[in-house]
Amino acid sequence: MIRYALSCDSGHSFESWFPSSTSYDEQARAGLVTCPFCDSPKVAKQIMAPSLGRATALPAPVEAPGAATSGPSAPGAAAPGVPVPAPSAPADGPVSLVSEPERQLRAMIRALHEHVARTADHVGEDFAAEARRMHYGETEQRAIYGEASLNEARSLLEEGIAVQPLPALPDDRN
Template sequence: MIRYALACETGHDFESWFPSSESYDAQAARGLVTCPHCDSPKVAKRIMAPALGRGETPSVPVPAAPQAAPEPVRLMSEPERQLRTMLKNLHDHVARTSDNVGPRFAEEARRMHYGEVESRSIHGEASLDDARALLEEGIAVQPLPPLPDDRN
């Protein structure tokens, strides 16, 4: 096993383990090595100091400890990667094009619906009961799907 210090094109640093240098090269060429922060497949190896032992070599040979088999690498399927990208783009679009009213979402949606304030695009937080009550009043609301954990 070999550990590489890696960085994506946007400058995120991270580390990953590979069975061999050739394995890293093959996976990177197929676009399977991606940044865990931004999912960019444009990843490069960083300079890394070698791990060196300290002290003197023992005069009596010490048997090597048995090594556990490495954890299997689970890669995302292409449809899952596309879905995650679409969800991230949706969240980014909502954040760019609407006002975040936070926990005042239900109150602000009602004020706009009843003409107390000018209508505009908003997003925020509401309890399930508040969202149901808004729908029962005829106020159109839509929950935003949560972003999957970046490391899942």
């Protein structure tokens, strides 16, 4: 692949990649190379510094922790490449991707799951059948939890059997 710096007859500058220099020439002759800004087919190569690969990689420049680089955006701004402190970034410690209210909600749902697991019997996919047996006096009443389809839950409610969905943790879906 080869990258060319190009410009159109309206003065727009842009870059484009081609499989080879011959490919660029063929596409330009066919009118397939156009300016992405004004769609002009009158495009020419510009002088461009060669991009040379290195036999060994150079080590990445080391910057101060919490620093970012920024170019000047107004008179008196820092020069390009000068480290600029990141705005209100924590100096150390993990960065949370979850807001504090969401973290608290997840903790409450997790505590609810733990409470239900400690105080009720898990009946799995037999939940609807077991709930009916208890409701109609075929087995003793006790706290149970398990899985039921939406249709099974609706049927239980229509029969007067109280059921309550247990909210799923977002982590359980991953």
